[in-house]
Amino acid sequence: MTYFKRVSISMVSDSLIVISAIFFSRFLLGVSLDMPDTSLAISALTLLLSHHVFSVVFRLYQKAWAYASTGELIIVLKCVTYSIAAAAAMQLAVSGDIHIRLLTITWLLHMTMIGGSRFALRIFKDMFAPDANRSAAPKKRTLIIGAGSAGTMIARQLLHSAEAELQPVAFIDDNVKMRDLHIMGIPVVGGIPSLGHVIRELDISNIIIAIPSLSRKSLHAIYQECAKTDAKTQILPMIEDIVSGKVSVSQVRDVQVEDLLGREPVELDIAGISECVTGKVVLVTGAGGSIGSEICRQVAAFKPRTLVLLGHGENSIYAIEMELLDLYGDQEIQIVTEIGELQDADKMMSIMSAHRPDVVYHAAAHKHVPLMERNPEEAVKNNVIGTMNAAKAASKHGVSTFVMISTDKAVNPTSVMGATKRLAEMIIQDLDQSSLTRFVAVRFGNVLGSRGSVIPLFKKQIEKGGPVKVTHPDMIRYFMTIPEASRLVLQAGAMAQGGEVFVLDMGEPVKIVDLARNLILLSGNTVEDIGIEFTGIRPGEKLFEELLNENEVHEQKVYPKIYIGKKAELRIEQIHELLREFESLDKAMLREWLLDLANNRLTATERQLIMLSS
Template sequence: MSYRRRMLIILVVDIIIIWVAIGVSYLFRFNGSIPPRYEGQMLLFAVVTTIICGSSLAFFRMYRRMWQYASIGEILELFKAIVIGMVLSYTVASLIFGERIPLSIGSRTLELMLLLMGGSRFLWRLIRVNRSIKSEEPNNILVVGAGDCGALIAKEIMTSDRFQGSRLIGFIDDNGYKRNMQVMGVPVMGGRDHIEFIVQKYDIHDIVIAMPSAKRSDISDIINICKLTRAKVKIIPAINDFITGRLAVQTLRNVEVEDLLGRETVNIDMKGIMDYVTDKVALVTGAGGSIGSELCRQIASYQPSKLLLLGHGENSIYLIEMELKNKFPNVHLETVIADIQDRDRMDEIFASFKPQVVFHAAAHKHVPLMERNPSEAVKNNVFGTKNVADAADKYGTQRFVMISSDKAVNPSSVMGATKRIAEMYIQSINATSNTQFVAVRFGNVLGSRGSVIPRFKEQIAAGGPVTVTHPDMVRYFMTIPEAVQLVIQAGAYAKGGEIFILDMGKPVRILDLAKDLIRLSGFEPDVDIKVQFSGMREGEKLFEELLTESEATTATQHERIYIGKPSDINRAELDMQFRRFEKVLGEDHHSVKAAIERLVPFYSHVS
């Protein structure tokens, strides 16, 4: 129904209510028989009241309210509009008629108008709230969190077309005071330990977690309980998203694996970061990748004087450029299409822009692919890093932060070994350079390109099976924004030569991860979606490590960042091994891997 038509109907109903209220009031006053001398007074009173009360209702915007969302505020405004309109109508009508209208008629008319006008407006809300009762198979919903956000969600479920055919069964809240109380007329049925029982008893289809300001660990615990049921789980985003305006209160999203990690938001030392990023020329290599693009987003928020987006793929660089221009219109962006393997091109870029801060995220990272293409891994991860680092040293870059990997520790893969060699090179060059060279080492990031999570989601969407390489395989995981925030923070602590290690929390069993994703998608593992074991791939390990045996950690000012003890690197030996690399590149895989093994003692390859 259009707005004009709806308002016209409400206006007509209000006019009818005014005339009925006045007529009934006169009938009550005169016991059902209105004397002829009062008939003219009644008609005049009705006309005056229609004009003045109608104007008062319009003035208080009673015809611009969406009554299906009415609350105490609307009741008070309606009461105010009717009382003011009636007082003026009674006074004006008495003055015009020249005789005071009986006070009992005025008071009864006011009572009837309040009752009928309020009742007519809330009748629509009552119909909308109870529409789900008519549904043959309503979608039963349980809300976790009986606070302000839970109440708002309850109101949305009861009134919004988005929840057509849904019925709110109850609330879950750990606050004992709220037990057996009601919110929006719906009971608080117990704490988190009652979730399984309630879902089973009331045939709950959807669980909505409405606790945007709760600790991440509490959210993780609740999600783990919800996983034991067959209900689909949705969550209200974190309170930070509301504060920044990215999301509305009604925004629900599916529960993601990130919510299961249970880690609190990273605390950032804004001043330390701004001191080395703000008003500086910053360069991000691999700017179109998962980590690189997030680095660009976060660095842009610290207002560098210029942000250089360097990447090999034009499409990915174009996409991040368009996004940043939209979000940060005042940041000066420069897009650079280049390959870090091209030494002359790197020299040219550094000579032109003279970046003061470099975040080196460009790398080949796919383990099985690099096993089959070891020369390319060496070219990109080793010599590419060397080219960028040499240019940074030559042109006076202040800080150079390299993104490394936990696979560089006791590497079993070509990818991990080449990242370890890259770490060794920046540690060696730091000894003779004015640039502060550091590496930041962390594990897998959730949702990055080529990672396991997007693959599992694709397999689930296709109906399965979900393939896991080994039942005992475990990995460390972080979210992309979390990892990047810590990388930038680690850069603030750089003195040169350090390898910073990020606290990854507890390692996650990949099989459990796959089953969690299946459950969060509304399916039962090995019933609706099969889980199959495909066998370990080339270069993979069952367990990843964050430190070598020779490394020990010391704490930093940040509770999530540690410093690995710098290794003693023989620069002359390293240069000699690099010359050997140059000779074997492009030869058979065995020769390349043998050269890697000579440089990285912990790495061994099978001929």
């Protein structure tokens, strides 16, 4: 039916209802109503015209009444009440009197018939339209956690969708005021403590957590209760994704490990970052990596004038270039790619000279702990010499801010990778003292989804049927998502004064064995089926990581969830000595020297000099 035809039918039916309401009211009152026929006719005409006027004003004819709710009912109430008020004003103007009884009965009839005619469509749709409950295919009995607006919306969607595979049979909500109530015929049967009993009693096969604003810590607690059952658990999208329009509230998805971190993401100082990045030339090293590419995505959203993507892997640089051009190609952002090695000092000078960046985000590094234990000379070349080359080139060519990505493994390091990152921190902190460029470092823990993350490895082991291999039952780590890590890097650049080591308050550390269990459960398997095998701590690993050592800790946060470390001793002369000699050392001696320098211990050379002098 066309819009014009639908509106015409509505106007004709409404006209009949309005005329019927006022004349039937006159009939009910009989001889007790002393009102001339002329006044009645004027009142009826006024009521009819004002009804159509207010129906247009409040868009009554544009509503889809098959989906009507309380919002539409309020619009009907406004139209009817304002129309009656207009008729009362006309009576007062014509005869100097208002026939209150007539108008009261007319209002009741008018409201009942207009509202009833509209909501009859909704009732017809609910009663006779095909829905999930009348579908021939069997449905999965589903429990909805959360009886609020989101849970109600999900239940309505499932009840009236023929394609839905789920059938809502009960709600669970910790609000005691909701207990024993029925929402759309679905009972609220208890709170979270009764979850296991309800699932067994009602033969539930699916659970939907329908609380979009739920904190990650609370979600983790609820999911752990759900994981004790055999039911599959799903979740609504995060509230920020719903508000931003990225997804619909009805788009349930599987719970992901990122949802279970038990911490809230850091909020950004948008104005500060915009001032640092918008309209500027920004260069990202390691732009093809998991962290570097996400930094590029987030920087591009702030509309820099030029974004330079620097990396040594042509395929990964090409991939992020194509992605950014697809997203921002129609905007005034120049995307430039550079293929080069950090170890090539001349190349770094050439790139900085050609582009003159305002901000550099240095994400390039060797990060894999066991590999760097076996190849310490490569860690030195890339993490130490590479950082020095990029930093010196930035200083010489007037870069305003240089932000280096570091790691929690740089604190009291026991690995080559951690030691080289700590030496890189020392190098940029030393440069900051003599350069106009502001040099800062950003430390964070393990990043979920990055190439070096344990998550992809665990998932592959689960896909193969297990077991999932964990190094030690007491191994714990801090975790954050790639977007969150990248936000911290941008925020650090905006806050940089020079020489700082910024550290994110990463919440509670996560036991790796618990992470493995959650991934197994999220995959739809049981821990007994897949199994967990402990393989022993690998060379260079620690049972737990620290974000600041005891000499670096500042108690006060400089920004919500961000700390700043105190400046520690910088052993620059010893670092330069190491760089002069490292190629002539065997791997064991080089590793010892790196760890001695990074932990502020006497190096072998220093110990030898002391012995000679004594």
